[in-house]
Amino acid sequence: MLTLNEERRMLVESIREIAENEFAEDAGTWQGAKPWPNLELLADRGYLGISLPEAYGGGGLSEFDAILMEETVGRVCPDTAYALPDMGASRAIAMFGSDAVKERSLPPVCAGEDHVAIAISEPEAGSDVPSMNTRVEERDGDLVLNGEKIWVSGVDEASAAVVWTKFPEGLGTLVLDLDAPGVEIGEHFTNMFGHTQTQFFMNDVVVPEEHVLTRGPDAFKAQLKALNWERLGNAALSNSAAMCVFDMALEYAQQREQFDQPIGDFQGIEWKLADMAKKIQTSRNQMYAAASAAERAGGVPDRLSTHIANLWSGEILEEVASEALQIHGANGYQQGHPIEYFYRFARSRRIAAGTDEIQKNTIARVLKEDGLPSLV
Secondary structure (H helix, E strand, O other): OOOHHHHHHHHHHHHHHHHHHHOOOOOOOOOOOOHHHHHHHHHOOOOOOOOOOHHHOOOOOOOHHHHHHHHHHHHHHHHHHHHHOOHHHHHHHHHHHOOHHHHHHHHHHHOOOOEEEEOOOOEEEOHHHHOOOOOEEOOEEEEEEEEEEEEEEHHHHOEEOOOEEEEEEEEEEEEEOOOOOOOEEEEEEEEOOEEEEEEEEEEEEEOHHHEEEEEEOOOHHHHHHHHHHHHHHHHHHHHHHHHHHHHHHHHHHHHHOOOEEEEEHOOHHHHHHHHHHHHHHHHHHHHHHHHHHHHOOOOOHHHHHEEEEEEEEHHHHHHHHHHHHHHHOOOOOOOOOOHHHHHHHHOOOOOOOOOOHHHHHHHHHHHHHHOOOOOO
16 A cells, blocks of 8 residues: 655645545535535635646645545545546646636636536547547637537536647647637536536637647647546546445444344455455555656656556446445435445446546557566
8 A cells, every 4th residue: 555755644634634524524415516615615725726836826736646635535525526626627727728828717726716627528529539520720810619519517617618629730629718709508418426517519719829728749649648647536536435435334334233233244244345445455556556657757647557547446436336335225225325326426437537448448559569567
């Protein structure tokens, strides 16, 4: 298991204290709503956006520190961990944005007052990013955006979105103001977890040059650096949610009595708990190894270890959540129970940031190119 230096140990302890004292009571009750009070509290304590630049209200710490925070918060309240801004669209803005777009977008995010969505999927292009139809054309010196995005989370709460698009020279990304002329909000969908996802259209939207994040022949590769940190963030979220439901299952097994003894004393339940813990710990170790390697490599996540961490953690979360529900029995199966809620959340982790199948395809491609890495 990971050994933290003194500074990081104090960081984790401080965040854990906040989460346990402030977030535990409402954990599992948000039902798809964004936990704005928790984000505002973290902002007031100086912990929101801890890996975003200090110049724009962030904490200026590393992505690894953000991973530790996400895991610590998520063990108590996965909804709050899901809403942390460090690993999604804000990460791309911090890495590639102009001073103007960073000044506009990041301070309200770090203050817990705004959200930036990320828009990749289209009706005919999900994981097949090169097939997307959204594109930018240059007309009379302006950048003009047309296209359609779907399954975009958090549009109702966001002022802007990082949009993946095609430029004349290839794939790239830009920051789109969602209230810009030509942006049309379409249908809203409610997914299995209760989150709202939105379709929107871009009709001859003029995008300022300073809103471009990445373009050119190396743009896609550059953006993958931010996307791979998002995948490690997804792994931290999945692992933390697995710990959350495990903790609930362990407590319930020790309190619930049948046949004059706690059900946790039956060997069948003991084996479930042991298998759940085994899976969670191996998944956490894979994530720590990937994040540590990325930190040593100057902040560049490795494709193989990142995809394995994301894939494995999503699979483990669903398995652990299922067993936690089984331990709770009929109690956990009722709508409104935290276990039932997080079981639905668990299923989303095998789709977000690339389906299991896409993750496996990428892993296989890397293996065919480079094989399994050695220690040296």
